[in-house]
Amino acid sequence: MEELASNSRRSFIKTISASAALLAIGANPLAAAAKGRITKLTILHTNDVHSRIDPFPEDGSRNAGLGGVARRATLIKQIRAEEEQVLLLDAGDIFQGTPYFNLYGGELEIKLMSKLGYDAATMGNHDFDAGIDGFEKQLKHANFPFLIANYDFSGTVLEGKTQPFKVFHKGALKIGVFGLGIALEGLVDASNYGQIKYLDPIPVANQIANQLKQEQQCDLVICLSHLGYSYKDNKVSDKVLADQTSGIDLIIGAHTHTFMTAPEIRKNKQGEEVRIFQVGFAGINLGRIDYYFEKGRKKKQAIGLAMRIDQQLSDDFEIA
Amino acid sequence: MIQQKKIAFFIVVLFLTACSKQLILKQTNISQINVAAKVQPDQAILDFYAPYKNSLDSQMNRVVGTSAIALAKNSPDNNLSIFFADAVAASCKQRNAVFDFAFPTTNGGIRNSMPQGDWTLRNIYELMPFENECVLLTISGKKINSLVDFIIAKGGQPLAGITIQSIAPAAAIVKINGLAVDTNRTFVVLTSDYLANGGDGIVAFSQPINKVNLHYKIRDAILDYVQSQQLIGKTINPNIDGRISIQQ
Numbered sequence: 329m330e331e332l333a334s335n336s337r338r339s340f341i342k343t344i345s346a347s348a349a350l351l352a353i354g355a356n357p358l359a360a361a362a363k364g365r366i367t368k369l370t371i372l373h374t375n376d377v378h379s380r381i382d383p384f385p386e387d388g389s390r391n392a393g394l395g396g397v398a399r400r401a402t403l404i405k406q407i408r409a410e411e412e413q414v415l416l417l418d419a420g421d422i423f424q425g426t427p428y429f430n431l432y433g434g435e436l437e438i439k440l441m442s443k444l445g446y447d448a449a450t451m452g453n454h455d456f457d458a459g460i461d462g463f464e465k466q467l468k469h470a471n472f473p474f475l476i477a478n479y480d481f482s483g484t485v486l487e488g489k490t491q492p493f494k495v496f497h498k499g500a501l502k503i504g505v506f507g508l509g510i511a512l513e514g515l516v517d518a519s520n521y522g523q524i525k526y527l528d529p530i531p532v533a534n535q536i537a538n539q540l541k542q543e544q545q546c547d548l549v550i551c552l553s554h555l556g557y558s559y560k561d562n563k564v565s566d567k568v569l570a571d572q573t574s575g576i577d578l579i580i581g582a583h584t585h586t587f588m589t590a591p592e593i594r595k596n597k598q599g600e601e602v603r604i605f606q607v608g609f610a611g612i613n614l615g616r617i618d619y620y621f622e623k624g625r626k627k628k629q630a631i632g633l634a635m636r637i638d639q640q641l642s643d644d645f646e647i648a
Numbered sequence: 649m650i651q652q653k654k655i656a657f658f659i660v661v662l663f664l665t666a667c668s669k670q671l672i673l674k675q676t677n678i679s680q681i682n683v684a685a686k687v688q689p690d691q692a693i694l695d696f697y698a699p700y701k702n703s704l705d706s707q708m709n710r711v712v713g714t715s716a717i718a719l720a721k722n723s724p725d726n727n728l729s730i731f732f733a734d735a736v737a738a739s740c741k742q743r744n745a746v747f748d749f750a751f752p753t754t755n756g757g758i759r760n761s762m763p764q765g766d767w768t769l770r771n772i773y774e775l776m777p778f779e780n781e782c783v784l785l786t787i788s789g790k791k792i793n794s795l796v797d798f799i800i801a802k803g804g805q806p807l808a809g810i811t812i813q814s815i816a817p818a819a820a821i822v823k824i825n826g827l828a829v830d831t832n833r834t835f836v837v838l839t840s841d842y843l844a845n846g847g848d849g850i851v852a853f854s855q856p857i858n859k860v861n862l863h864y865k866i867r868d869a870i871l872d873y874v875q876s877q878q879l880i881g882k883t884i885n886p887n888i889d890g891r892i893s894i895q896q
């Protein structure tokens with residue numbers, strides 16, 4: 329991450345288009361795609377949207393004018409019109425932060441995600457802020473599954489209402505997606521999480537990722553994680569998850585509200601590449617990662633970016 | 649990182665990889681791509697949630713007070729934490745609650761900054777969206793040390809009635825209402841039910857001598873304070889008074 333950031337400052341180039349940049353690196357997956365050898369998958373994602381349905385108000389504060397679900401809808405629509413295979417995912421903390429949650433209990437957040445065509449989401453700690461019952465009540469408004477593999481909901485109203493993972497078929501591709509939640513004790517009031525049992529995410533992730541990769545033969549395995557990007561102490565985080573597991577290709581992170589400009593690449597316990605990406609909070613950014621799969625070869629390429637959701641995109645931009 | 653200019657940009661980072669070992673291509677270029685286009689809100693989505701928005705706006709756009717300055721938490725001793733702690737303490741005192749000092753939230757519980765000028769009810773909700781209630785905890789003076797350690801380790805917390813000057817890694821001058829801490833007495837801390845119930849793992853708050861829930865929401869305490877100031881024609885203008893300083 330650090331290296332990427334400084335590197336991007338040094339090699340600051342104003343380019344005209346994405347395809348020009350692709351040509352510049354000497355590989356051209358787009359041309360190959362035109363010949364039909366390459367399948368492209370576009371992953372769009374949000375995290376910690378925290379009930380930010382309207383953009384931040386124009387009040388001179390840091391995030392004034394940014395975000396907004398209706399603008400995100402436009403971007404998603406545009407990308408779906410341009411791309412054949414799109415997956416839209418959220419990594420949790422959908423609820424809490426604006427009065428939309430206090431007044432409507434999360435109903436609008438879930439209805440809007442359904443309208444935007446989210447394919448799946450996982451749960452964040454704040455998704456329990458109206459209790460397990462409060463969350464369960466809104467599930468009927470979701471036309472997408474909640475994926476969470478390391479919470480045991482036995483004996484609660486959520487038993488059987490979430491699933492650990494889902495396999496998506498996009499064209500010829502098989503994509504396995506699973507979810508991981510953060511430890512609830514000390515983070516969520518005990519009265520709000522009740523009988524939910526938190527399970528160590530590392531063994532759960534290893535088991536599910538390998539099931540998806542090996543048994544189900546998924547071309548790509550994605551983990552929606554609400555564990556948080558990184559901590560000073562040895563608390564489990566996305567970095568720890570990446571390093572101590574195998575079978576995961578991409579971790580879409582949340583909780584720490586980390587603004588990453590590009591995915592971080594780490595090596596998993598078998599030395600294979602894992603990417604971690606997280607795009608801040610409040611729907612200020614929409615994350616995008618394009619994977620290119622080449623037929624016949626176990627080869628894939630990826631391009632990632634964070635898209636700022638603003639009123640308009642201008643010519644003027646700056647990295648500081 | 650990225651400058652907070654009111655502009656938009658696309659950053660594209662290109663990297664290539666392969667999952668089989670013989671085909672690994674290394675990252676070769678990073679570039680920023682600027683796309684000149686407009687992101688207009690999707691009208692169907694706006695129309696869909698308009699009834700929710702209209703109802704919310706009619707309840708939340710009410711001006712409840714005015715601030716002379718913008719408030720943000722950008723250092724250990726910041727005007728937003730000071731405002732938050734003082735407001736909750738003042739409103740609870742107004743309700744005849746008796747306590748020695750206030751620690752009504754951790755920094756993480758302060759969820760938004762506050763603008764200069766008029767404050768609406770929406771601003772108060774976005775500052776304190778949680779439904780937490782004010783709680784009085786009676787704790788032994790012997791636990792103050794551990795509480796202070798927690799506050800310093802977290803880089804400061806919203807406090808009222810207590811001052812902490814950390815002067816070295818394990819040493820701090822602590823005063824409660826201007827007096828040195830007498831570890832032989834007990835202290836009553838105004839906090840939230842969330843922290844009192846073990847939220848954020850504050851060891852000093854576990855097994856208190858006494859615990860009283862005031863059944864008064866922290867958000868309502870803030871709102872009552874802001875409205876009381878508005879009623880007497882005063883603007884919000886918290887002073888950074890050095891109540892907490894942290895030696896790095």
Ligand SMILES: [Zn+2]
Nearest residue numbers: 421452453583
């Ligand atoms: Zn979270």
